[in-house]
Amino acid sequence: MSLSSILLKRSQLQRRIIAAVNVYGTRSFTTTEGHRPTIVHKRSLDILHDPWFNKGTAFSMTERDRLDLRGLLPPNVMSSEQQIERFMADLKRLQLSARDGPSDPNNLAKWRILNRLHDRNETMYYKVLIDNIEEYAPVVYTPTVGLVCQNYSGLFRRPRGMYFSVEDRGEMMSMVYNWPADQVDMIVVTDGSRILGLGDLGVQGIGIAIGKLDLYVAAAGINPQRVLPVMIDVGTNNEKLLKDPLYLGLQEYRLDGEEYLAVIDEFMEAVFTRWPNVIVQFEDFQSKWAFKLLQRYRNDYRMFNDDVQGTAGVALAGLLGAVRAQGRPMIDFPKMKIVVAGAGSAGIGVLNAARKTMARMLGDTEVAFESAKRQFWVVDANGLLTEARDNIDPDARPFARNVKESERQGLREGAKLVEVVQQVKPDVLLGLSAVGGLFSKEVLEALKSSTSTRPAIFPMSNPTKNAECTPEEAFSIVGDSIIFGSGSPFANVDLGNGHIGHCNQANNMFLFPGIGLGTLLSGSRIVSDGMLQAAAECLASYMTEEEVLKGIIYPSISRIRDITKEVAASVIKEAIEEDLAEGYREMDGRELRKLNEEEIKNFVMNNMWIPEYPTLVYKKD
Numbered sequence: 001m002s003l004s005s006i007l008l009k010r011s012q013l014q015r016r017i018i019a020a021v022n023v024y025g026t027r028s029f030t031t032t033e034g035h036r037p038t039i040v041h042k043r044s045l046d047i048l049h050d051p052w053f054n055k056g057t058a059f060s061m062t063e064r065d066r067l068d069l070r071g072l073l074p075p076n077v078m079s080s081e082q083q084i085e086r087f088m089a090d091l092k093r094l095q096l097s098a099r100d101g102p103s104d105p106n107n108l109a110k111w112r113i114l115n116r117l118h119d120r121n122e123t124m125y126y127k128v129l130i131d132n133i134e135e136y137a138p139v140v141y142t143p144t145v146g147l148v149c150q151n152y153s154g155l156f157r158r159p160r161g162m163y164f165s166v167e168d169r170g171e172m173m174s175m176v177y178n179w180p181a182d183q184v185d186m187i188v189v190t191d192g193s194r195i196l197g198l199g200d201l202g203v204q205g206i207g208i209a210i211g212k213l214d215l216y217v218a219a220a221g222i223n224p225q226r227v228l229p230v231m232i233d234v235g236t237n238n239e240k241l242l243k244d245p246l247y248l249g250l251q252e253y254r255l256d257g258e259e260y261l262a263v264i265d266e267f268m269e270a271v272f273t274r275w276p277n278v279i280v281q282f283e284d285f286q287s288k289w290a291f292k293l294l295q296r297y298r299n300d301y302r303m304f305n306d307d308v309q310g311t312a313g314v315a316l317a318g319l320l321g322a323v324r325a326q327g328r329p330m331i332d333f334p335k336m337k338i339v340v341a342g343a344g345s346a347g348i349g350v351l352n353a354a355r356k357t358m359a360r361m362l363g364d365t366e367v368a369f370e371s372a373k374r375q376f377w378v379v380d381a382n383g384l385l386t387e388a389r390d391n392i393d394p395d396a397r398p399f400a401r402n403v404k405e406s407e408r409q410g411l412r413e414g415a416k417l418v419e420v421v422q423q424v425k426p427d428v429l430l431g432l433s434a435v436g437g438l439f440s441k442e443v444l445e446a447l448k449s450s451t452s453t454r455p456a457i458f459p460m461s462n463p464t465k466n467a468e469c470t471p472e473e474a475f476s477i478v479g480d481s482i483i484f485g486s487g488s489p490f491a492n493v494d495l496g497n498g499h500i501g502h503c504n505q506a507n508n509m510f511l512f513p514g515i516g517l518g519t520l521l522s523g524s525r526i527v528s529d530g531m532l533q534a535a536a537e538c539l540a541s542y543m544t545e546e547e548v549l550k551g552i553i554y555p556s557i558s559r560i561r562d563i564t565k566e567v568a569a570s571v572i573k574e575a576i577e578e579d580l581a582e583g584y585r586e587m588d589g590r591e592l593r594k595l596n597e598e599e600i601k602n603f604v605m606n607n608m609w610i611p612e613y614p615t616l617v618y619k620k621d
């Protein structure tokens, strides 16, 4: 369509609006409704990106179908009045200070500025992000992404990603074609049911999928044109959102049981039909579904669950780092006593991975596997988990302590965290409970009697406010020699004696980009346990002895591209060893098998997207 005809169409539209205003006096810009339609020569995202034609969330369902917009907007259709109310509420909120975490009160304002750049110029956005990753990862990712999700109704401007809702049942197979890209490498999908430690945020959880994919681009060099954030809106059980007139999602209770599964099945079938080589990362699904969906799909689709599997690998690397930091060999790992607070998708994932690793180190026998579980004490919302507990969650059952053994240790079913720490004197206290401040003064005091020379404290819950303790609390109460790793970033602590207390970031961001990239480039049809184990081992051995002895057990985020390259190469190597590697593009499985370790790393690096402007030329269709 020529520029002059666009301008003509626009001036026609303008005239019609003016005429409508003249006829109806004070009526708003929706007065074109019911009149002769405006002919547009665009569809899909092109309409949403055109300020003249875009109506955002006000596109009716029939218009969405007519214009190939289905799935490109949150499901709740809003009136123009509601849109303005939402905009004004957000504008007013700007006047309140957007405080998030102790370190930076302006993070939400920074997010808005970065988000506007993201909408205008993706290359520049990613260049800014990559070049300043240490400063802006906490803005596009945890902790600020949590605040963004909580305020998403107000922050929503230009849609990003796809929304599949209950209302789309039976339509998903065709809807996926509304997405403009013929190639999609990476999807991050959430149903919004457990966003970080913030609970059920419904459709607003799309922010977490966007934030994770930002790291896929920044860390793994996945081409931003080939990523797709997805929100599956099956309702919400968040009472506040159910009553909020400005909420963008479906205002009904969450679907459950077979009906829920049918929606996720339909989504998986649709995306793998259009993009057979895509990798789907499941993110922030409530535990109840996280494990079930993983078991349901992992043998048939290229998918993994980041909270269960990515977190497990990162925690395992931290646990092994804690052994090394004591100057002990890694093989001492099976002797560690570990208290885990939180038995949800993340906690159970960590427990399973750590137990398996211990068993492998002890000879990989049934007996070793059985005895390894005795190294763990699990405390959830109901206290210490023992076999005396009613209705134990099947995924947690293997870690329930024997009642008699516990009594001998002075512990009973439901014992408080502080009692468990007092009696067990653990080497490691790890939190995945989502309860801010759970590692209270009393708990940390109790940890002073740890039998370890360097107790490790991992308050891994996100965002910052949900961390089980701060580094200041941990170092000041337990002592200068501790190892500290938190899910969200904290600044190092000045210990006041010329020494620095190092704050590691124990976050799955060090693994998921490499797992995704390695799977993509290996061409494996599944993400195997071996590939995940290889990723974790690579991270565990990445730090030098000297760094580890200083308490630095994870890399700085400024090295995230390098660690991601290493992790991806390990994943590819393992896929080759397991005979799963089918290759990527011109590098088919046979060629891939010929590469040595260095060549695999070069192959990975050469396939990482870098933010540079390409030269553009125009060619008529």
Ligand SMILES: NC(=O)C1=CN([C@@H]2O[C@H](COP(=O)(O)OP(=O)(O)OC[C@H]3O[C@@H](n4cnc5c(N)ncnc54)[C@H](O)[C@@H]3O)[C@@H](O)[C@H]2O)C=CC1
Pocket (backbone or CB within 6 Å): 194, 195, 196, 197, 198, 286, 287, 306, 307, 311, 314, 341, 342, 343, 344, 345, 346, 347, 379, 380, 381, 382, 417, 431, 432, 433, 434, 435, 438, 460, 461, 462, 463, 466, 486, 487, 488, 506, 507, 508, 509
């Ligand atoms: N650092 C990282 O890379 C990651 C951190 N996480 C964080 O882990 C947290 C938990 O995630 P999920 O396991 O998926 O959540 P979840 O809701 O499935 O599990 C939470 C668990 O904590 C327990 N809990 C609640 N109150 C407790 C208390 N007072 N004492 C001890 N345990 C208590 C619950 O019983 C439940 O077992 C979230 O904050 C999330 O942000 C999750 C994945 C990765």
Ligand SMILES: CC(=O)C(=O)O
Pocket (backbone or CB within 6 Å): 142, 195, 196, 197, 284, 306, 307, 461, 462, 487, 507, 508, 509
């Ligand atoms: C980091 C992450 O995946 C979470 O907190 O859920």
Ligand SMILES: [Mg+2]
Pocket (backbone or CB within 6 Å): 196, 283, 284, 306, 307
């Ligand atoms: Mg997560």
